[in-house]
Amino acid sequence: MGMQSYRDLKAVTEAIIRHENGRGVLSTPNTWYDQQTVDKGLALAGIESPKKTAGPIPVTRETIGATATGGMGIAQIADVLPQVSDAINQANGHLTSGSAVRMGIGVTLVAIAIFIAWAQIRRHQAGTL
Known part of the structure; x- marks a missing residue:
């Protein structure tokens, strides 16, 4: 488990949220916060989400x-x-x-x-x- 790995820390963060707060109303893994909120929290801690790979060439x-x-x-x-x-x-x-x-x-x-x-x-x- 890497403490600088986005994937690992996101899973741990969501598990902690779920454990500490119980079951919430959302259908996210932590059931309390949406994806953007968790990503912003991780970014504030210095853990950036991986960049998306290039998709199809846009029409310009x-x-x-x-x-x-x-x-x-x-x-x-x-x-x-x-x-x-x-x-x-x-x-x-x-x-x-x-x-x-x-x-x-x-x-x-x-x-x-x-x-x-x-x-x-x-x-x-x-x-x-």
Whole structure:
């Protein structure tokens, strides 16, 4: 049993409350105080409750922008892909400049979307989002 462990001290605190006060009216383990009150008391004693782990990435303007940017990039690549495939199959070894530009734009947009998504995940994991 760790005297600095939140889990251990919370159980001991609630057991003491229940033993000293008898049965209360609440349906909590100690039957007298709600979860927030017990947590605040432990925090005042220097025992902080464990931090929650990161959940799903929240939807923000940045994540919507990354999704839209990635979608446009994928659409650009998908639009040009048949021409690229035809050029490779015919072994001409060249693409029209418009196709190459569209392919470049598509790859750039997908790269930007990946970077934005990565930045959002890092911010979320750091707790700043």
